[in-house]
Amino acid sequence: MDLVTVKGLSKRYGGIVALSEATFSARAGEVHALLGENGAGKSTFIQILSGAVQHDGGSIMVDGQEYRPANPDAAQARGIAAVFQELSLIPDLSVEQNIWFRHEPRTLLRTVNRGEMRRKTLALLEKYNFPALRPDQELRRLTLAERQIVEIAKGLAKDPRILILDEATSALPAREAEWLLKLTRQLAAEGRLVIFISHRMAEVRAIADRLTIFRNGSTVAAHEADAVSDNEIVTQMIGRRLDRLYPERVPTATDRIALGVKGFSSGSRLSGVDFALREGEVLGVGGLQGHGQRELFQSLFGATRASGTIELWGNQVSISNPRQALTGKDGIALVPEDRRGQGLLLTKSVRENLTLSVIKRFTENGLLSRQKEAALVKEMVDFLRIKAGTPEQLAGTLSGGNQQKVIFGKMLLTQARVLLLYDPTRGVDVGTKREIFQLMRDLAAKGYAILFHSSDMPELVHVADRVLVMRNGRIAATLEGDHISEEEILRAAMLETKAA
Amino acid sequence: MSAFLARNRLIVLAYAGMVVLLLVTALFSPGFLSVSNMRSTVVLAAFVGIVALGQTFVIIGGGIDLSVPWVLNSAAIIMALLCGGQDLPLVWVMPLLLAGGAFIGLINGVGVAQFGVPPIIMTLATNVILQGLILVLTGGSPTPSAPALIQFLSVGRIGGFPVIALIWLALTLVATLLLSKAAFGRHLYALGTSATVAEFSGVPTARTTILTYVISGLTAAFAGMLLTGYSGQAYLGMGDAYLFTSIAAVAIGGASILGGSGHYLGTVAGAMVLTILTGLLPALNLSSGALLVVYGAVILITVSIGSETFASLGGRLRRKES
Numbered sequence: 038m039d040l041v042t043v044k045g046l047s048k049r050y051g052g053i054v055a056l057s058e059a060t061f062s063a064r065a066g067e068v069h070a071l072l073g074e075n076g077a078g079k080s081t082f083i084q085i086l087s088g089a090v091q092h093d094g095g096s097i098m099v100d101g102q103e104y105r106p107a108n109p110d111a112a113q114a115r116g117i118a119a120v121f122q123e124l125s126l127i128p129d130l131s132v133e134q135n136i137w138f139r140h141e142p143r144t145l146l147r148t149v150n151r152g153e154m155r156r157k158t159l160a161l162l163e164k165y166n167f168p169a170l171r172p173d174q175e176l177r178r179l180t181l182a183e184r185q186i187v188e189i190a191k192g193l194a195k196d197p198r199i200l201i202l203d204e205a206t207s208a209l210p211a212r213e214a215e216w217l218l219k220l221t222r223q224l225a226a227e228g229r230l231v232i233f234i235s236h237r238m239a240e241v242r243a244i245a246d247r248l249t250i251f252r253n254g255s256t257v258a259a260h261e262a263d264a265v266s267d268n269e270i271v272t273q274m275i276g277r278r279l280d281r282l283y284p285e286r287v288p289t290a291t292d293r294i295a296l297g298v299k300g301f302s303s304g305s306r307l308s309g310v311d312f313a314l315r316e317g318e319v320l321g322v323g324g325l326q327g328h329g330q331r332e333l334f335q336s337l338f339g340a341t342r343a344s345g346t347i348e349l350w351g352n353q354v355s356i357s358n359p360r361q362a363l364t365g366k367d368g369i370a371l372v373p374e375d376r377r378g379q380g381l382l383l384t385k386s387v388r389e390n391l392t393l394s395v396i397k398r399f400t401e402n403g404l405l406s407r408q409k410e411a412a413l414v415k416e417m418v419d420f421l422r423i424k425a426g427t428p429e430q431l432a433g434t435l436s437g438g439n440q441q442k443v444i445f446g447k448m449l450l451t452q453a454r455v456l457l458l459y460d461p462t463r464g465v466d467v468g469t470k471r472e473i474f475q476l477m478r479d480l481a482a483k484g485y486a487i488l489f490h491s492s493d494m495p496e497l498v499h500v501a502d503r504v505l506v507m508r509n510g511r512i513a514a515t516l517e518g519d520h521i522s523e524e525e526i527l528r529a530a531m532l533e534t535k536a537a
Numbered sequence: 538m539s540a541f542l543a544r545n546r547l548i549v550l551a552y553a554g555m556v557v558l559l560l561v562t563a564l565f566s567p568g569f570l571s572v573s574n575m576r577s578t579v580v581l582a583a584f585v586g587i588v589a590l591g592q593t594f595v596i597i598g599g600g601i602d603l604s605v606p607w608v609l610n611s612a613a614i615i616m617a618l619l620c621g622g623q624d625l626p627l628v629w630v631m632p633l634l635l636a637g638g639a640f641i642g643l644i645n646g647v648g649v650a651q652f653g654v655p656p657i658i659m660t661l662a663t664n665v666i667l668q669g670l671i672l673v674l675t676g677g678s679p680t681p682s683a684p685a686l687i688q689f690l691s692v693g694r695i696g697g698f699p700v701i702a703l704i705w706l707a708l709t710l711v712a713t714l715l716l717s718k719a720a721f722g723r724h725l726y727a728l729g730t731s732a733t734v735a736e737f738s739g740v741p742t743a744r745t746t747i748l749t750y751v752i753s754g755l756t757a758a759f760a761g762m763l764l765t766g767y768s769g770q771a772y773l774g775m776g777d778a779y780l781f782t783s784i785a786a787v788a789i790g791g792a793s794i795l796g797g798s799g800h801y802l803g804t805v806a807g808a809m810v811l812t813i814l815t816g817l818l819p820a821l822n823l824s825s826g827a828l829l830v831v832y833g834a835v836i837l838i839t840v841s842i843g844s845e846t847f848a849s850l851g852g853r854l855r856r857k858e859s
Contacts, residue, residue, distance in 0.1 A: 340737065363739035371737065379737045382730045384797065389723065393738045396723045404718045429544075447738065 040065040040100065040230050041086075041199065047094030048081050055081040058095070059256045061249055065198070068221050068231045070241045070262070073251030073274055074438075074466035079234055082251070083201050086232070087119035088112030099199075116198035120188050120205055122464060126176055133158040133172035136191045161194060165220055168213050181208050181374065182326055189217070193224075200224060201232045206240055207464045210326030210492055211527070218244050236467060237493060238267055250274055275468060282467065283499040284475045287482070290318035290502055294351070295486030296369070296455050298337070301345035306332040308510040310345070314455065314486045319477055321501025321521075322490040324530040329510035330490050331374060334459045337488070338362045338371040349455065363394055363451050370394075370453035372444050372461045376437070380444040383433030387425045388414045390432045390443050395450045417446040422472070438469030445476065456480065458489045462496060474500050494523045506530050547791025547799075551806035554789075554839065558813050566820040576699055578812055580692070583705040584767070586808035587760040588779045589786040590712055591642075591753025593804045596787050597716075598749045599729040599796030600649060600656040605757040605783055607667035608641050609776035612761035614671055616687070617680035617771040624686040631762065638758025639751045641667070646747030660750075677773070683765045691766035701763060705805075708756075712801035725749065729796030782811050788840040810839065 043061035047054070056078045063069040071079045084090045086097070088106030097104040099115060106112035109119075126135045133154055134141075142153040158172040168186060176184065185208040192200055202221070206214040221231045221244050235241055241248060242262070249259045250273045258273050293316040301310040307329045314320045322330050336343035339356040347354055349367065356362045362369040373379035382390055391414050392399065399410045414428050421442045425435060432443055441461060448456065458477070462470045477487055477500065491497050497504050504516040506529035514529035516522075563570045588605055595602045612634045619633075620626045641663055648659040693700045716722040724745045727735040736742050760779070765771045784794075786807035792799020814835060818828050 338737075359737050360739045360741055373737055378731075379733055382727055382734050382797075384730055385726065389726070393723065393727055393735075393740065396720045400720050404714070405720065405723075451739070 038101075039063060041104075042098045043095065045095035046082070046085065046092050046097065048085060048090065048092050054254055056085070056092075057255050059251075061256060061259070063230050063232065063247065065230050066225050066228045067246040068225045068233055068244045070245035070248040071232060071234045071251060072241065072248055072270060074468055077251035077274070077466075078254040078256075079251050080203070081254075083119060083203060083232065083234065086112070086117060086199075087121075087201055088117070089119075113195050113197070116196075117201070118192045118195045118197035118199070119201035120192040120203060122204045122207065126184055126187060126191070128175075128177040130176055131172065132170055132174050132176060132179075132187050132190075135176055135187055136161070136172075136194050138191070140194065157194075158190075161190060165190075165193060165223065166216065168216055180327060180331075182210055182213060185209055186213065189220075197229065199230045199232065201234075203234045204236065204464055205233075206235055206237065208492070211494060212325060214240070236465070236470070238270070239495070242267075252276055271467070282471050282474070283496075284471075284478045286500070286502065287478070288502060289478075289482045290315045291484075294348070296337075296488070297346075297348035299346045299348075301333070301336065301343055301347075302510075303332050303336045303341055303343035306510050307336065307343060310507075310510070310512055312505055312512060312515070314488055316484050316486050317481050319481050319487045319489055319500060319502050321497040321504035322488060322507060323494065323497045323504050323526045324507035324513065326492065328507045328530070330507055331459070332510070333507070334371060334374075334457050334488070334490060338369060338457055340371075363453060366452045367455070368451065368453040369455045369457060370448040370451050371457040372441075372448060372459060374459045374463075376440055376444065376463075377433075380447075381432045381440055384431060386429045387418070387423065387432055387435070387443055388428040391417055391428075391446045391450060394447055413450065417450060421446050421449075421476075436466075438465045441465050441469065441473070445473070449480075454485050456485055456487045458487060460490055460492050463492065494526060497521075497526065498523055545791075545800070545803075548803035548806065551790050551803050551810065555806050555809050555813065558810055558817065562813055562817040562820065565817060569816060569820075574816075576702075578809075578816060579702050579705075580699050580767070581815075582808045582812035583699075583701045584760055584764055585779065585782045585786055585811055586705055586805055587708060587756050587763070589783040589804045589808055590708055590801060591749075591756035592783040593712070593787050593790070593792065593799065593801045594715075594725065594749040594752045595656075596784070596792055596794060597729045597796060597799050598725050598746055599732065600746065600749065601784065601794075602642075602645065602660050602750060602753040602757075603657060603780060604641060604645060604660040604664040604667065605753065606776035606780045607664045607671065608638050608754055608757040609761035609764065609779055610771075610773065611667050611671050612638055612758035613765040613771035613775060614675060614680055614773075616762050617683060617765055618675075620681070620684045620687075622681045622684060624684045627684055627686055634758050634762060635755055638754040638756075638761075640754070641758075642751035642754025643747060645754070646750035649750065650743040650746040671773070675773070680771045682770045683768075687762055687766035688769070689766070691763045701767075704763075709801060709805055716800055721745065721748070726797055729798070731797075782808075785836050785840070786811055789836070811836070 039062045041061065041063050043059060046056060046059040048056040059078065059082055071082065073079050085092045088109040088111050091105065104115060106115065127138065136158060137154055142150045142157060144150045155172055162170060167190060170183065170186060176187065179187065185205060189205060206217055209217060218240060221233060224231050233245065245262045247259065248262055250257050250270065252274060294313045295316045296314040299311050302308050310333060322333065324330060332341055335341040339358045339362045347356060377383060392410055399406050418425065418428060423442045423446065424439050432440060435443065462473055477489065481487055489501055498521055501521065504521050504526060505512050506514040506516065506526055508530055516525050568574060588609065592602055592605065616630055616634055619630045645660050645663055648654040649656050689700060690704065691701050695703065724740045727738065727740050728742055728745050732742055761776065764775060768775065786804050787799065788794055789807035789810050790799060790803025792803060814832060818831055823831060
């Protein structure tokens with residue numbers, strides 16, 4: 038007997054069909070993966086299931102009864118909770134206050150029962166073996182990954198029969214992602230249904246019992262996980278055969294050093310980093326999350342204070358803010374970690390975002406030339422194949438992959454030739470991922486120098502020419518050639534070496 | 538054309554509101570649409586509009602300037618004292634006081650941008666300090682009357698047009714060029730939308746912030762001198778009304794009080810709406826207390842219509858991709 042049965046589910050926004058005739062069924066006690074490119078309809082589907090939006094065609098049956106929640110509270114009342122990619126937590130509250138927000142245990146006087154809340158929090162964290170989290174810690178002090186974990190705890194606190202995880206692993210470093218995968222199996226073993234969205238095939242393979250594939254706003258197939266190959270899945274997702282995800286790695290590095298870093302330190306997170314990035318090279322930065330990767334990227338870009346020396350194309354430079362990093366020919370540009378908080382003006386147009394860093398270039402006698410601007414914007418939109426109705430479309434209304442392309446375009450319009458890419462494929466669909474990797478190789482071939490961090494280890498292994506592994510704010514190892522593998526990266530990241 | 542409407546809906550709305558208000562006022566007091574009355578309405582609106590020019594830049598950049606009342610008042614009083622009713626000293630007094638206004642703006646801007654003082658605290662503090670300094674300076678005694686030249690600038694006419702209306706028009710042109718046609722404008726909207734994104738994009742955020750407060754200091758000081766010409770003399774407290782009206786004009790004009798949106802063309806309509814309102818309310822034969830209550834309520838309603846439009850825009854963004 039299926040726990041959830043969906044037939045002919047449809048949803049339109051004005052003239053845009055977000056979901057049409059979707060079919061879905063899932064049993065209690067299984068992990069069910071939803072696969073599809075960004076914009077394929079997965080998000081709309083789970084928004085409807087979680088009560089965030091209402092469908093306007095078709096039916097959903099839960100436990101054989103009609104299900105049509107008016108809001109997320111109504112969905113939770115039927116035992117359905119969702120953990121979304123965009124975080125819903127309140128920075129000023131503590132971890133436990135966030136977990137129990139609006140569902141706090143009460144005393145007889147209806148005040149919040151703090152003791153009970155602490156007890157329930159600790160019990161929850163222990164039962165599901167959560168990675169170290171302090172219940173009283175203020176949320177604003179947590180990293181993106183830790184916040185994602187709190188978000189998961191918040192979903193579990195509602196003791197749902199159906200838990201929806203929307204790309205929950207994309208913000209997590211390897212070890213925590215591993216934990217989450219175990220967690221989904223544990224939840225399924227308890228008889229719950231876990232609906233799981235991920236762009237990482239290996240994860241889906243590791244945990245899913247069944248999977249449903251979305252394409253172009255509808256479901257195209259459902260499979261038992263062990264009865265279908267990766268290739269078949271990918272083919273159904275994109276409707277055509279996808280060539281290799283990773284482009285061929287043709288070495289293009291020259292002997293010229295683009296970025297030489299010596300004795301680079303920042304607070305307690307970065308202590309004495311030395312490395313050299315060469316012209317035409319894609320240099321990976323790996324290691325467990327929280328070992329200085331973020332600080333390294335931000336301080337090279339001038340967004341965080343640091344000491345040490347930086348040589349840019351052979352000249353010693355001092356960079357104390359992003360403006361200095363971006364200024365001049367051959368500067369340094371960053372694709373930041375937080376696309377929506379650091380990278381894009383969501384309420385401004387694609388055009389305004391693309392030209393923000395270089396707007397001075399379009400002025401003549403102090404006045405902007407809209408023609409010159411429009412011409413360059415069109416060139417960049419075409420070059421990166423940014424899918425926007427017009428350049429005037431607001432950046433916040435684009436899909437994740439297209440938002441990331443806008444950030445790349447903004448960076449490429451500057452004269453910078455040292456590119457810092459911090460997890461550029463996070464939450465991006467497979468097709469766009471492939472385009473980004475190809476772009477990185479093309480840029481390297483043109484003489485750009487690229488420093489590349491990814492939270493998805495296979496990306497480092499398949500895309501980077503060399504990989505720096507960070508541990509405790511230092512470079513623990515530099516891997517080259519055949520030594521670049523997930524095993525070697527993990528070994529260097531986790532094990533103390535004698536020489537260090 | 539429809540794209541223009543969609544982008545500038547709130548500004549168009551402000552002008553529509555202005556026209557409706559004009560017609561309603563004409564119903565209650567039939568003489569309101571006469572040439573002479575329209576002329577005086579525009580003159581009064583110009584003072585609000587000029588103070589609100591600087592305020593518009595500050596608010597778009599995500600700040601607020603509460604120091605305008607006493608920047609305005611200080612410029613008015615010091616001008617009257619230094620000129621002693623003579624025209625000639627204006628040659629150096631006007632540039633000096635404009636520089637003074639800009640300097641106060643510089644202090645505000647540096648406090649906010651470099652030392653991280655919240656704009657409300659920073660500008661409130663400079664406002665109070667200026668108030669104190671002026672009280673010490675004048676000892677509360679009345680000032681000499683305004684020079685004739687400044688009176689000409691505020692109440693005189695050229696070819697039937699009030700001089701101040703022409704000044705306002707010129708300033709509107711400059712503000713529009715800065716916001717729509719200069720790199721500074723782009724930087725300003727980015728800064729007000731997200732200071733972090735602006736910083737990460739290489740926008741000179743500190744310089745841009747400081748410049749907005751400098752502009753606000755300039756326009757407040759300029760308005761103070763013109764207002765002295767209009768009243769014939771400078772007096773203590775003459776700037777107080779302009780705190781509320783300068784901010785309300787920006788908000789009615791469609792700018793988000795949180796920054797990142799709006800335009801001076803909207804503020805111009807806002808200044809007109811506020812001034813017409815002060816013309817309409819007396820025609821309703823209300824007591825002066827009731828008058829203030831209605832005045833405040835109307836502004837509240839006008840501004841919340843604007844914010845509601847913003848709320849629905851935000852909702853649409855949150856729903857985004859499928």
